[in-house]
Amino acid sequence: MHREHEPHERYEPYEEPGHQPDGYDGYDDDHLVHGDHDRTPRRPRSRRVWLVAVGGVFTALVVVGGYGAYNVFNAVSGGSSAGGGGSTTTASKGPQTPPTTEQADAVAKDFLAAWGRGDIGAAAGLTDRPEAARMALTSFHDGVPARSLTLTGTGPAASGTPSEPVLGYRVRAEFDGTTEAWEYESTLGVLRAADGRVLVRWSPTVVHPKLSAGQSITVKPLPDPVSKPTDRKGRPLDSFPSLASVLPQIPPPDGSKAVTGQAVVLSGGGQQSEQLFVLTPPSAPQVKLTIDADLQQVAEEAVKKQSAGGKPASLVAIQPSTGNILALAYAPQGGFNRAVGGGQAPGSTMKVVTAAALLEAGVTPDTVVPCKETTNSPRSWHNDEPGSHPDYTLSDDFIQSCNTGFIDKGLEKLQPGTLTGVARDQFGLGLQWRIGIPSRDATIPTPGSKDEAAASYIGQGQIQVNSLAMASVAATVQSGTFRQPVLREDVKRVSAPGKLPSDVAQALRSMMARTATQGTARTPMSGLSGQIGAKTGTAEAGSDANNSWFIAYRNDLAVAAEVEGGGHGFSAAGVAAAQVLKAGGGKG
Known part of the structure; x- marks a missing residue:
């Protein structure tokens, strides 16, 4: 029986960063397509990346990086097959054979591996909405400056159906300057497209379970911390009515400065921003008052x-x-x-x-x-x-x-x-x-x-x-x-x-x-x-x-x-x- 993916080992070419020819912008001229279609990225030069799948559980570990806050509305809105949202591969209207467990595991493994190593084009190409996926994954890659990204499959999710399996996976992102890692779990659905290919059904929640249309996930500075003086034993004084006007008048110690922290923040879409993970906590100069x-x-x-x-x-x-x-x-x-x-x-x-x-x-x-x-x-x-x-x-x-x-x-x-x-x-x-x-x-x-x-x-x-x-x-x-x-x-x-x-x-x-x-x-x-x-x-x-x-x-x-x-x-x-x-x- 024809297999769409290799069952155990996959050897793919990879182009080392920093070795592009002069004038290279990430795309081959021969592959530029106008209108609503994808710009197909040039395949990179070879580099060995070993991906292993055993019993439906898969892992990819690579190093990615880059700072930024690139947020495009349509990147997480699901795109559109019309109006410039990028090409979309739709599921067949007629009966189709559901993806097998092995096929679902394989495409999920390849998608996570490509995403993890920063090959956004390859990862997006394994989805039913490649342009929307490319923009969202690029936004996440640029907005979250992880030193390393580990994506680990966790097996079938209860929300899946026989015609569209849903697989779980765990994300672990590590950052420079902190020993704490950001970890969370999400899911992705797998479907068979009209052309018979098995693909990841694209949704903003593939990136993060809380991500929705028009939102982005980026690293942002936290608000400047406010010094809150304590009593002489280090106990808080915020609850005392007579001190409400006193505490804001207490200046920090001479020469001390507040340290602004950083956090991974979910924002946009008309919703209140939410801290998903604190990279570096803010710190304010503390002063103890003589109050008991x-x-x-x-x-x-x-x-x-x-x-x-x-x-x-x-x-x-x-x-x-x-x-x-x-x-x-x-x-x-x-x-x-x-x-x-x-x-x-x-x-x-x-x-x-x-x-x-x-x-x-x-x-x-x-x-x-x-x-x-x-x-x-x-x-x-x-x-x-x-x-x-x-x-x-x-x-x-x-x-x-x-x-x-x-x-x-x-x-x-x-x-x-x-x-x-x-x-x-x-x-x-x-x-x-x-x-x-x-x-x-x-x-x-x-x-x-x-x-x-x-x-x-x-x-x-x-x-x-x-x-x-x-x-x-x-x-x-x-x-x-x-x-x-x-x-x-x-x-x-x-x-x-x-x-x-x-x-x-x-x-x-x-x-x-x-x-x-x-x-x-x-x-x-x-x-x-x-x-x-x-x-x-x-x-x-x-x-x-x-x-x-x-x-x-x-x-x-x-x-x-x-x-x-x-x-x-x-x-x-x-x-x-x-x-x-x-x-x-x-x-x-």
């Missing part, structure tokens, strides 16, 4: 709870020993980042700085500083609670947050600009901070009158700070040294010109500890152990509603919180701050 994801979660929850009803709020947590910002949260979510960019009067939390100035001026915690019911500067001032306490000391005034005592002693002992200098030199307030993202520096202006001075001593008037600045105040008292807060450890920090005298720092810690256990902060700080200290603040906002402020520390964690319209400091802001201290301040 666990504490950030607590801070988000605390602020969300205290801002219920639409009250703007913020909270910042700092590690006193390093100045690292461990958490920052604000509400409303998605709005202005008031935690680091806001500017408000801090109320009586500013008395920590005023107390430091008075202590440096010679006042001691035990110095008697009467707490009168009202006083004048000449403006009239009063306290939150009625009544006079003529025997109060500076420490008593501090823990009970007596306005009149601080105003009277401040006007007596401090010169205009003294508070501004202490705030800058010992606490770093008013210096230009570079925390890793844009932030607003504190404003502690020199007062122009006694009324302005009196207001500044109790955190009112023209003083403008935010939770970031006041968390740093608490951290400075706890550690005794100002360390500029940062979100990244590699940023350049500023240093305060001076340092809190050790006796002043100790006195401040003593007074803040009393406030946390006996004074206005005792309710929110109740139950917290370790080294603790706090100061409440109630800032007048020009209406019946007051702004709630609270600063505190517990061991190596300092927190500041504010809630606009939140009332007294020990209420809304105090509850939020204590929630964070309880979660993260247990260790020294």
Whole structure:
């Protein structure tokens, strides 16, 4: 019986690349045909390629290459027998003997071998639509720069029929620069044409099971990777609402660049592009922030709870020993980042700085500083609670947050600009901070009158700070040294010109500890152990509603919180701050 293909070995000529005669364009002039017919490629010079078929399973391994992105619409659309789509061999309209198993295996083996070694013309000639096949295979060959292409038959596929067998095969493409290979499986149908030949039925899925009309498969660069900063332990921070506007502001480390990756991509045909295989993954410079994801979660929850009803709020947590910002949260979510960019009067939390100035001026915690019911500067001032306490000391005034005592002693002992200098030199307030993202520096202006001075001593008037600045105040008292807060450890920090005298720092810690256990902060700080200290603040906002402020520390964690319209400091802001201290301040 006549056999269309040799059963075991096939010896075909092959022309070595790079040895074409001058003027050679891949086609013999004698074979140029006009119109809708194929341009028949010149047969190459001889080279041995051994192809083996055993039991219907066949393998071809050759080396191919070439970069490009050659995509022709009709290459994968199936072509057309009219309108320039290339010649088409149609199946017979009359009864035909179906291809035998051996014939189907043989033509599939020859087709895959020709495709694998880059003989596109030979492979296309073994299909029922040679022009469409030639264009599609050329597009794939040029678009996918494989170092080697291995095509392995896997036997009959379940989708075949007696009249048209379908055979499976596996593609393995290897590339320079990566040890990972791209592998996938597809199928091809085999039919008997009208002239009796056994051919591969051409379809875009012969190239790849997902390929359809108008699409191409090419190697393309992946989008430039976006750096996504992590927390200090390398954990993602994308899920935190308060950091949504922060993370995009984090620049990559100095001198680092993103590496654009490459992937085999299926695209075109009006469909969304799909990555089929990543050749080289993209990489973006990574940077770890000082944020602690666990504490950030607590801070988000605390602020969300205290801002219920639409009250703007913020909270910042700092590690006193390093100045690292461990958490920052604000509400409303998605709005202005008031935690680091806001500017408000801090109320009586500013008395920590005023107390430091008075202590440096010679006042001691035990110095008697009467707490009168009202006083004048000449403006009239009063306290939150009625009544006079003529025997109060500076420490008593501090823990009970007596306005009149601080105003009277401040006007007596401090010169205009003294508070501004202490705030800058010992606490770093008013210096230009570079925390890793844009932030607003504190404003502690020199007062122009006694009324302005009196207001500044109790955190009112023209003083403008935010939770970031006041968390740093608490951290400075706890550690005794100002360390500029940062979100990244590699940023350049500023240093305060001076340092809190050790006796002043100790006195401040003593007074803040009393406030946390006996004074206005005792309710929110109740139950917290370790080294603790706090100061409440109630800032007048020009209406019946007051702004709630609270600063505190517990061991190596300092927190500041504010809630606009939140009332007294020990209420809304105090509850939020204590929630964070309880979660993260247990260790020294």
